[in-house]
Amino acid sequence: MVRNWGVSAQRLVPPMQGTTLVGWAGPLLVALFGGLLRFIRLGEPNAVVFDETFYAKDAYSLLRYGVERTMLGDSKNPVADQRLIAGNLDIFKHCPQPDDCASFVAHPPLGKWMIAVGEWLFGMNPFGWRFAAALIGTLSILIMARVARRMTRSTLLGCLGGLLLSLDGLHLVLSRTAVLDIFLMFWVLAGFACLVTDRDWARKRLADLHESGAVTRLGLRPWRLAAGFCLGAACAVKWSGIFFLIAFAIMSLMWDAGARRALGPRGAYRGTLSYDLPGALAAMAVVPALTYLVSWTGWFAGAGGWGRNWGQATSSGPVFFVADSLRSWAQYHLDVLGYHSNLHEYHPYMSEPWTWPLLIRPVSFYYPPDVPPSACGADACSQAVDGVGTPALWYAALLALVGLVAWYVATRDWRAGAALLGYAAGWLPWFYYAIADNRTMYLFYMIPIVPFMVLALVLMAGLALGRQDAPAPRRAVGAATVGAFALIVLVNFWWLYPVLTAETITHAEWWSRMLMSSWVTTAPK
Incomplete structure (x- = not known):
């Protein structure tokens, strides 16, 4: 049964194109395609890759001890690396007291707990410690397709968004490596998707209340609570999630104000402050804080965590235990800062x-x-995993972002504003650390922004396709343009695939895939 939302609701919430079945089937097929790319040969290379030397072993330590412990070997743990690949899981130092082996770690524990799930299911081996990253990367493709569909009201454009994300080289590499950044990206995207869903839910609810003459207090908003949980989880993977949390909290309140203004300009902002702000503070401040706190349960529950001071905390009753534990936890955070x-x-x-x-x-x-x-079968062979995005997608995204700026300035379209805000929240804060702090940084810090690059491309594709009632020649040209672009991205991704997944190729073939000399540290052989 299709509900008749009335004139005001039709204005607030445009109808979705297509059926629910198609709206799920298309994104699921795209996610399946992306999942195959991520899971095939997931255990290769049979080695500890890049920062897996930290996170795969920290995750295993969480499984065994509830906290991260010191490994055998030096800071890069080569001894532990060799033992793991040989199947020897005795990689931790043996200490008389638990806190003697406490390891200082620079990131919160949630991402490592997620890696640990794969190790628990499939063992302490490359497939096991990469499983969670591959699964999360695949699920993010599904979320991308669904949120793009909701924002454009088009299943075709939603599937395009999922396809483009599945074909990004950086997303693929991080989905096949046990590092934290793919989990950060997932929770940021999931939180954004929840807020977009909350936007539709709240506007429908607001229209109902408005038509009935009721006070426009929207009550419990489950999707905004879910967004708070997801964005709190992002912060519990890496602290840089806080940039998205702040930006998206403000964005959600602005959406509320826009909905109220659409129903009547009088009192729109007053209504937002009176009715929406208290719930927003609970959902976007209290819930993320609690989520972050709970992610540290292993550290609170045992004696082996860095700076835990378990003996002191347990010396004088439960009130002192809580106070001293929180004090030690706060000091740990100052050390990490x-x-x-x-x-x-x-x-x-x-x-x-x-x-x-x-x-x-x-x-x-x-x-x-x-x-x-x-x-x-050549004079020299190469195996490589290069953490690089698909150039055709990234360079086109730059043009799309410029187009979004013009579109937003001209129309104030909320979709353009949301994509631009997501990009800015994940990129601009790093300028401060580069200029004022000269901090060590890497390209893969961009991964939480990639979904918003894809969203910019999807929105531009929607403009190229035109409205459903546009002349057929106009839509045919738009469809050909969008289809050609997707094909270019696919071919570019296929060309790079061997150096994204450690396929064995000749050195000449590897070198031909290096777009710039700055992609490597040494000259070719």
């Missing part, structure tokens, strides 16, 4: 944020120097 504020160590693949959209300096995740010539 100091670490990040003084992170100036040189790395050969570090880069500045203004270079990231141009893919000038991607990160080499894996490049073994000892691949035998017999592996590819």
Whole structure:
């Protein structure tokens, strides 16, 4: 049964095109395609890749001890790496007291707990510690397709969004590597999707109340609560999630004000402050804070965490235990803040944020120097995992973002504003750290922004296709243009695929895929 929302609701919430079945079937098929790309050969390379040397082993430590513990070997843990690949899981130092082995870690624990799920299910091996990243990367494709569909009211455009995300090289690499950034991206995208859904829910609810003459207090908003949980989870993976939390909280309130103004300009902002702000504070401040706090349960519950001071905390009753535990936890966070504020160590693949959209300096995740010539039947062979985006997608996204700026200035379309805000929240804060702090940074910090790049492309594709009632020749030209662009991205991704997934190829074939000399640290052989 289709509900008749009335004139005001039709204005507030445009109807969705197509059926619910098609609206789910299309995105699920796209996610299946992206999942195959991420899961096939997931256990290769059979090695500890890039920062897996930290996060895969920290995750395993969480499984065994509830906190991160010190490993055998030096800061890069080569001894532990060799033991893991050989199937020897005795990688932790043996300490008389739990806190003697406490390890200082620079990021909250949630992302490592998520990695630990795969290790628990499939064992402490490359497939096991990469499983969660591949699953989360696949689910993010589904969410991308669904949120793009909701924002454009088009299943076709939604599927285009999911397809483009599945074909991004950086997204693929991080979905096949046990590092934290893909989990950060997932929770940011999920939180954004929940807020877009909340926008529709709230506007329908507001229209109902308005037509009945009731006081426009919307009551419990489950999707905004879910958004608060997701964005709190993003912060519990990496602190940079806070930028999105603040930006999206303000965006959601502005959407509320816009809905009230559409029903009548008088009192729109007063209504938002009176009726919407208290609930927004609960959903977008209290819920994220509690989510973040709960993610530290393992640290609170045992004696082996860094700076835990368990003996002191348990010395004088439950009230002192809580107070002293929170004090120790706060001190730990100050220590982590100091670490990040003084992170100036040189790395050969570090880069500045203004270079990231141009893919000038991607990160080499894996490049073994000892691949035998017999592996590819040539004089020299290569295996590589390069953390780089698909250039055709990234460069087109730059043009799309410029188009969105013009579109937003001309029309104040909320969709253009949302995509631009998501991009700005994930990119501009790093300028401060680069200029004022000279912090060590990398291209893959862009991964939470990639969904908003894709969304910009989808919105521009919608403009190219035109309205449903546009002349057939106009829509045919638009469809051909969008289809040609998707094909270009697909071909570009296919060309890069061997150096994204550690396929064994000749050195000449590897070198031909290096778009710029800045992608590598040494000259070709």
